[in-house]
Amino acid sequence: MLLHRTPACRYEGPLPSDCVHVVVVAPVWLGRLAAPMRKFLLDHAPFSGSVSAVCVMASRGGFRAEDDIAFLTGKTPAPALVLKQRDVQSGAAAEPLAAFAAALRNRQTRPEAIVRPAWISPREA
Numbered sequence: 001m002l003l004h005r006t007p008a009c010r011y012e013g014p015l016p017s018d019c020v021h022v023v024v025v026a027p028v029w030l031g032r033l034a035a036p037m038r039k040f041l042l043d044h045a046p047f048s049g050s051v052s053a054v055c056v057m058a059s060r061g062g063f064r065a066e067d068d069i070a071f072l073t074g075k076t077p078a079p080a081l082v083l084k085q086r087d088v089q090s091g092a093a094a095e096p097l098a099a100f101a102a103a104l105r106n107r108q109t110r111p112e113a114i115v116r117p118a119w120i121s122p123r124e125a
């Protein structure tokens with residue numbers, strides 16, 4: 001996938017396809033979800049539970065990466081967050097990450113609560 005290669009990946013956790021909720025955390029590579037995570041999701045589809053996502057990028061491709069997650073899992077990620085690497089490193093992402101975690105916790109008791117933050121410019125993501 002990256003440079004037309006299919007990367008190998010190793011995973012030893014529970015089968016994601018059996019999980020009630022899966023949180024995908026992955027970087028953006030070449031404007032898309034990183035190739036090893038695309039392969040991982042492809043290998044474990046279909047997903048029976050719900051899906052959330054955090055994608056980290058330098059500047060562009062985060063929304064496309066979330067589209068990749070939606071396509072590969074068959075679920076719209078919610079909550080979904082796109083972060084810039086520099087904001088993670090500086091601590092500026094702490095607030096949106098806390099809101100993300102709160103939305104996940106809230107979701108466990110109120111499944112209808114879905115938060116899709118719109119704090120980042122679509123021009124950049």
Ligand SMILES: Cc1cc2nc3c(=O)[nH]c(=O)nc-3n(C[C@H](O)[C@H](O)[C@H](O)COP(=O)(O)O)c2cc1C
Nearest residue numbers: 027028029030031032056057058059060061084085
């Ligand atoms: C092969 C490769 C391709 C990348 N392509 C993009 C890109 O298209 N857009 C972007 O904003 N960042 C891109 N980046 C930067 C990463 O998304 C960013 O550094 C991210 O924070 C890396 O997360 P990690 O440290 O968990 O791997 C790329 C990084 C690598 C290694």
